[in-house]
Amino acid sequence: MKKTILFISFLILFFVEGFSQSWYPLNGGFESGSQSDRVNALCNDTIHNILWAGGRFTETTTGDTVNNIAYWDGYAWNPFYRHAGITFAIGYGTSSSTEITSLLQFDSMVAIGTKALMVSSGGVSMLNMEDSLITAIGTFNDEVNALCIYHDTLYAAGAFSAYKQPGIGNPWIPMNGIAKWNGADFVPVGGGLGGGYIDAMCVHNDKLVVGGFFENIDGIYCKNIGQWDGTLWTAIGTGIGTMGNFSDYIKSLASYHGKLYAGGGDITISSGTNLLWSQGGTWTGVNSYFAEVNALHVFNELLYIGGPCLVLGPPDNEINYYNDTSFFGMGYGPSNDVRTITNYNGNVYAGGIFPFIDPFPFIYTGFVARYDPTLLPVTNNISIGICTGEVYDFNGILLDSSGEYLDTLTATNGADSIVVLTLTINQQSFSSITQSICDGDNYNFNGNIITSAGTYYDTLSNASNCDSLITLVLNVTSINAAISISNDTLTASGNGNMQWFDCNTNQQISGATNNTYIPSTSGNYATIITNGNCSDTTECVNYTGINQLQIEDYRLQIYPNPANETVNITAENIQKVIVSNLLGMQMLKLQRSAGANTRNDMTIDISKLPQGIYLLRVQTNDGWRVGKMVKE
Numbered sequence: 001m002k003k004t005i006l007f008i009s010f011l012i013l014f015f016v017e018g019f020s021q022s023w024y025p026l027n028g029g030f031e032s033g034s035q036s037d038r039v040n041a042l043c044n045d046t047i048h049n050i051l052w053a054g055g056r057f058t059e060t061t062t063g064d065t066v067n068n069i070a071y072w073d074g075y076a077w078n079p080f081y082r083h084a085g086i087t088f089a090i091g092y093g094t095s096s097s098t099e100i101t102s103l104l105q106f107d108s109m110v111a112i113g114t115k116a117l118m119v120s121s122g123g124v125s126m127l128n129m130e131d132s133l134i135t136a137i138g139t140f141n142d143e144v145n146a147l148c149i150y151h152d153t154l155y156a157a158g159a160f161s162a163y164k165q166p167g168i169g170n171p172w173i174p175m176n177g178i179a180k181w182n183g184a185d186f187v188p189v190g191g192g193l194g195g196g197y198i199d200a201m202c203v204h205n206d207k208l209v210v211g212g213f214f215e216n217i218d219g220i221y222c223k224n225i226g227q228w229d230g231t232l233w234t235a236i237g238t239g240i241g242t243m244g245n246f247s248d249y250i251k252s253l254a255s256y257h258g259k260l261y262a263g264g265g266d267i268t269i270s271s272g273t274n275l276l277w278s279q280g281g282t283w284t285g286v287n288s289y290f291a292e293v294n295a296l297h298v299f300n301e302l303l304y305i306g307g308p309c310l311v312l313g314p315p316d317n318e319i320n321y322y323n324d325t326s327f328f329g330m331g332y333g334p335s336n337d338v339r340t341i342t343n344y345n346g347n348v349y350a351g352g353i354f355p356f357i358d359p360f361p362f363i364y365t366g367f368v369a370r371y372d373p374t375l376l377p378v379t380n381n382i383s384i385g386i387c388t389g390e391v392y393d394f395n396g397i398l399l400d401s402s403g404e405y406l407d408t409l410t411a412t413n414g415a416d417s418i419v420v421l422t423l424t425i426n427q428q429s430f431s432s433i434t435q436s437i438c439d440g441d442n443y444n445f446n447g448n449i450i451t452s453a454g455t456y457y458d459t460l461s462n463a464s465n466c467d468s469l470i471t472l473v474l475n476v477t478s479i480n481a482a483i484s485i486s487n488d489t490l491t492a493s494g495n496g497n498m499q500w501f502d503c504n505t506n507q508q509i510s511g512a513t514n515n516t517y518i519p520s521t522s523g524n525y526a527t528i529i530t531n532g533n534c535s536d537t538t539e540c541v542n543y544t545g546i547n548q549l550q551i552e553d554y555r556l557q558i559y560p561n562p563a564n565e566t567v568n569i570t571a572e573n574i575q576k577v578i579v580s581n582l583l584g585m586q587m588l589k590l591q592r593s594a595g596a597n598t599r600n601d602m603t604i605d606i607s608k609l610p611q612g613i614y615l616l617r618v619q620t621n622d623g624w625r626v627g628k629m630v631k632e
Contacts, residue, residue, distance in 0.1 A: 028077075050071040072344075111154055138186045142159040174192075208227065224240045326406075338351070380419050498513050518583070524541065571600065587609060
């Protein structure tokens with residue numbers, strides 16, 4: 001087979017198998033005594049390992065009378081009485097006036113839903129192969145289209161509006177379109193439909209979903225689809241279709257890969273027609289055109305789709321399958337409307353209104369046929385991620401863009417082997433970090449020890465195994481702490497906040513946070529300088545004590561000293577006087593105004609100063625003079 005590769009966003013793909021090689025009749029099926037004969041329902045009876053078929057037909061091609069129901073044992077079709085030893089006609093009326101619409105295994109029995117063609121009644125019966133009986137468990141005033149098990153309870157739905165227990169004289173009970181079996185009787189499910197009918201049911205996300213042609217359930221506006229949680233009815237999004245349009249309805253439902261699928265007629269959303277899906281309440285079209293979708297069935301991780309004249313595959317291909325990515329035709333098969341799909345003993349079975357398998361020469365099937373799934377294309381889904389700038393070799397094709405790609409090979413059994421590649425181009429990642437360290441410390445940058453300020457780079461692998469480029473901006477904080485002494489003043493320098501402390505007692509000096517400090521006693525002093533998380537300490541210097549320093553500059557006279565109220569200062573050409581305490585804090589400041597006469601003396605009011613020792617700095621024409629004053 002020649003290999004082809006296609007880029008697909010939501011590709012619809014079909015295959016043409018050779019003639020009818022994958023579809024097979026089941027021993028002739030059923031005789032077509034009327035143009036309206038058909039198979040409406042198939043049921044895999046796992047307890048007895050047989051396949052039930054129900055619909056409108058009277059006999060098999062081998063001549064057995066079956067009256068609308070028969071079972072396939074893997075070799076031949078059998079009437080129920082052959083197993084049970086009795087002859088019967090299903091339903092309420094003659095075999096020609098009753099049609100089976102649905103079959104469902106329930107516990108050890110099979111539930112049978114019916115509708116009457118000639119009389120206005122339908123019903124639900126239980127077929128029990130152990131006691132060879134078919135027992136009616138309810139009579140409805142119109143057809144029963146669907147059966148479903150929800151929370152271990154049998155639900156019946158259709159076009160009926162009332163129900164009564166079997167027996168003459170029993171009253172009719174309002175039962176609007178849906179009912180549930182409580183073990184002895186059918187009871188309403190909320191208020192039921194406000195009009196219209198239900199054609200399909202399924203369980204999705206632990207809720208019973210119903211679809212058909214209706215506007216509301218129990219007063220809730222639903223527009224053809226709704227859901228029941230065991231207590232309340234709710235809508236699913238805004239519903240499906242346009243109310244009032246009788247060609248706008250839902251015929252089939254299925255839960256597949258976490259999504260709710262709905263099929264029917266004229267239910268068009270965006271580019272999808274008659275097959276939609278919902279996840280979280282929003283409905284989306286499945287990007288394909290189907291004339292009508294009557295049946296949906298999930299088997300072996302595939303969703304099978306049946307109806308009349310589906311457009312996938314060859315002409316008149318009434319059944320296809322879907323793998324959550326693409327649609328596939330199943331070769332030439334049923335020649336007309338497919339109404340039901342199920343699986344039995346590993347094969348796919350379809351029933352409906354098709355007496356033949358296409359193409360010519362036609363093979364008679366009698367409304368039911370089997371498909372051998374070993375001839376289905378084998379689909380392998382793979383997901384690959386590469387990095388920007390790289391390419392991926394997909395069977396000889398070099399790919400460098402994200403997307404879905406398809407390649408078709410040949411499997412060992414001769415069937416197509418389809419490889420669906422999801423390619424993701426993963427991007428490089430970039431990150432930048434800024435860190436600060438103190439002078440003398442180091443920073444570990446992915447194993448590299450760094451001590452100097454600067455910008456550094458490294459390349460690692462991110463979560464997608466692509467390059468992760470990391471930029472480091474490293475700042476180094478230098479304090480450069482230093483200390484000096486001049487006369488009676490200690491001076492610290494450095495980059496940060498100052499805190500003086502006594503080296504002898506190792507205690508901080510309260511309030512001593514300026515860059516200068518005049519100790520009141522002799523000793524050893526230093527400064528802690530802090531900048532952010534960094535700090536440095538100057539060396540300790542020895543201070544001999546203020547009482548041992550020169551008290552006055554001979555060019556500066558301070559008197560009286562000690563003083564109480566005022567102190568006099570004499571110096572040549574006084575410009576400015578600053579009085580500071582021993583912590584370096586300025587207490588007084590006096591300055592000659594501009595244009596004032598030269599002064600050689602000044603009197604200062606110190607009455608408001610606390611008692612203690614003060615430093616006087618006097619600015620003259622020749623510079624600064626420094627002296628000490630004691631306030632009593």
